[in-house]
Amino acid sequence: MAKMRARLIGLVILMTASLTTGSVPSAAAPAPDSLWFDEQAASAFTVEGGRFKDGLGREVVLRGYNVSGETKLEENGGLPFASVADAEKSATALRALGGGNAVRFLLSWAHAEPVRGQVDRAYLTAATAQLRAFLKTGIRVYPDFHQDLYSRHLFNKGSWYTGDGAPKWAVEAGGYPRESCGICLFWGQNITQNEAVKRATYDFWHNKGGVQDAFLATAQTTMAYFAEHLSAAEFAAVAGFDPYNEPHAGSYDSGQSSRAWERELLWPFYEKFRARMDAAGWQSKPAFVEPNLFWNSNLAFQKQEGGLLDAGTIGPRYVFNTHFYDHKAISGIFMWGKAADGQYAGDFGAVRDRAAGAGTAAVVSEFGHPLTGSVSDKAPTVGKAMYQALDSRLPGAAWWSRLQDSGPVLSGTQWQWDIYNGRHHELMNGNPDKVLTAADAWNDEDLSAVRLDDSGTALLRQDARLLDRLYPSATAGRVMAFTYEDRSRDGSKTLTWNPVPKSLPRVAELVGSGQYGLLLWRSDGTAAPTELHLPASFDTPRTTVVSDLGAVAGPPAYTRSTPIAVAPEPGGTGSRRLLLTAQNADGVHYALVTNGATAPSAAMLKGAQDELAAWAAGRAWS
Template sequence: PLPDSLPFDGTALTVSAGRFVDATGREVVLRGYNVSGETKLAENKGLPFASVTDARKSATALRALGGGNSVRFLLSWAYAEPVRGQVDTAYLTAATDQIRAFLDAGIRVYPDFHQDLYSRWLFDDDSWYTGDGAPKWAVELGDYPDESCGICFLWGQNITQNGAVKAAQYDFWHNAYGLQDSFLTMAQKTMTHLRQGLTTEQFAGVLGFDPYNEPYAGTYTSGQTSRTWERDLLWPFYVKFRARMDAAGWQDKPVLVEPNLFWNGNVSKEEGGLLDAGTLGSRYVFNTHFYDQKAISGILMWGNAADGQYVTDFGTVRDRAAAAGTTAIVSEFGHPLNGSTAGKAPTVLKAMYQALDSRVKGASWWTNPAASGPVLSGNQWQWDIYHGRHHEPMNDNPGKVLTAGDAWNDEDLSAVRLDDTGKAALRQDARLLDRIYPSATSGTTLAFTYEDRSRDGSTTLTWNPVPSSLPSVAQLVGSGQYGLHVWRSGGGSAPTELHLPASFPAASTTVVSDLATVHAPPAYTATTPVGVAAEPGGTGSRRLLLTDTDAGTVHYALVTNGAGAPSAALLAAARGELAAWAAQRIGG
């Protein structure tokens, strides 16, 4: 039986053959959220939560309501090293305690030293904007001009338009005043503290480390390009960070490296993607972000996102990781939930999750499933239980206390909030967020899709209907949600796992697979080919387990909450259709 009492089934992840894999050799997909933008704020002194109790509440909700099995956990350089050369061990201990709350809930964690616009301390107390990241002493070392963004409609324009931000970024990457050296020393002390503060079992749930959020040159020197900046300055920094990880006892965990933040933008693209770093291999993970800046602008994209909107963008991520000899993770993606473009969010987010699941759009998926590619790991921005309840004096200005939204540069992207009773509640459609995904595959994924039937207002969005050429499958699914996973078995001893959303109670779930076909699958046992079990961590979330005993065989499993109590004849007919479809479209 599965060791359900152990977080993550007691295994650490590594990178092999372009995938995350666990100790049993299963291919693992990570889904979840960023925790939390609260780290950017002063009100909780650079921590995501005011208390460990709140961290536990957030972790339980993230698992049970949001369907996540991983978090990117934000840390602050400013609070980790408020005095140069001296780490604040109280801050690091509090951060470790909050990380532990997620690990104990069965959620994998990768910390991130977060920065935006380099530092809050670049900004005046009456500024329109603010930043986060570097401590006050680091800013005071530079003779930076008074910050000004000029005519800016979005806070991100400060990255390329604000002279103070550009100069400070430039100094960091050129190690002016020894800034980068100080950061690396602080990072090593932080990682050592985290490792020592966690048990061996808990530390197994730490995926790796994201060294630096959204790196950008600030200013290119004469003749320099994005690509040569990545080659000459960014990549050497990652190599140094890798060495610090090894020295801190993280040698068996990958460093999750981000390219130039504009590498995969859909407004301003820059050549790069760590093209000159060679084969990254198993000690590095290609880590990037994606936001639809055209949709966010409200000007460059009219109307909503559609089926297949981002399959090319996310296909680029898959291709770059494969060429680099590693796996990929999209550690940030999202769309504002308030403001003039908020109406696009239901379709934009659906299209992003669709592109994480497969590189084939819904209208083509059933006829071309073999082109799906690997299922991408990703963490949505963001998961902030304090949404709308902040008390943040912006840039320490007591006359400018922010309470609305995410309380940072007018952002409003949190998928969660606390209701009037203090209970966590989703701010987005649960059908969109709590999804079926192949959390662990015993073998190699060949194709995967999930039709979430999420809503845009009163409209149900169905981008991947079952084709009429499979009438029994279409009847079985009806108007319900469904996922279809196709994989080649690897001969491992552990079962394949699919996360089961709350909308898939066992009594209403039907599984059609070559392994077994069953309505209302039973509790999992070692002899059950298809069964349901709790996910580790005690949060009430569940998983579907599919057991094969062979190697090199193509298996499929359709999971749906459609037909109420399908007849044996319908189940048999659906199985026959899927078997023929898999043989024709996937092969042996």
């Protein structure tokens, strides 16, 4: 592995004096500091006290996307991209348009080990180069050896469905029956109805013919390759590894419950994977472990007991990693209306509680909703409700009065970010008569948040207000509460689920019809500033910050002595961050960030600041 080395980064923004108005109190800005903290230390990633932490001791929130479902396909050899240039284009767009600071990076076991016991170094080389494209843009990465329905090699050329994951040799060795799902309206039904998928999955967990051992060996070789071929700075930004996507028993042993299966087969597998991570040089990085995929299904007949309940206190070497899709909404049967304020507060609250019970941090590594098809009209509200639930465990209607119950901000990576959406050329199950070009080219799914236009320019397929969000990416201390009103649209309708209460008239006047976020955090003396990602919609002249640290319209460029400032985010993509420096002051701090006013007066800023100070002082913090 490359030797550890530290680099310092200079953060300078050229701004005119006209962009800073109405500061309370006003002061001449000193010259910017060109060297202010160790970039490599900031990139480091650990679990501590049930939260993610960077190397500067700040609480970290990961937000981003899965890159990409293209890995499930054969057209680019099991890689997310056709070239490094495409990976770089995707990474730049993800940072600048999608507001992401993290990706779940999909890998293919079938392509990493096409021949049993022989790892394809060319595949690992190509995957490393594409992964590096994201690290270069300041994006943290956690790889995932992805599988769905165990393997595409279980399916025949005329099948309605396909899978991905295990190599051909693993399927051929199993002698499985011809696959058939029977009457299946959704591809996921194969998990519990397709006898070939069920038997192959069962055999993996029982290590029939040493197939699980082979997978673990390939995973170790892959992780060791990354550790050796990434620079120390790049490797520091690799957050961890997701061992296995959406695990399910396939079939249970006689008398075995889903909870018992997690205890007897799934958790021992994770312990083995953890040992492989250690042997590969990943000792300081957590394993992002998933429970039974149906543990938190919102369909009662589908839900199965689980959530790694018997694993004990698993942190900090493990992260509680789960997915959430609204199966009721996707079904088109069990949810006729649209999502509303607080729709998923309970579902995501259960994720927070399960992680806390396990003594670790949580990540929702997949969530989303179809963007075309019969249920796509629900996507704007489902997406907003899911992001709302990541930000806080409270509905917007209750947040201002009960923010002590807001809970930690959850990390999450939306499914998915595929720049080839609608431009694929996939021979489904190798069939030249079934060439898939539309949507995600995968079992009729269409969930990618991005696409390329005819000129090759990346464009968002969802409302930018929904995707490019304000969020606390690194907090110097501990987040006490956070909310963000994105004002995203459902067609022509603006969705406002968290209006400023009438008891704060000056704050409401300042916010107006604009977007706003409010962060409350307890400082712990960490010297580095608190950082919030600034969406592109928060251009600097229209960004207003009202905080106990000051009140500023059009925040200035960062200096070490400026409590409220703007700076570029790492990676050179043009994305920006808001920096809040509490100057080692203890206690709870607050910061309202909005783009609702143009050049607000000093009196308006002072009035809003007084209201927020009195409101925050009235909260009882434990």
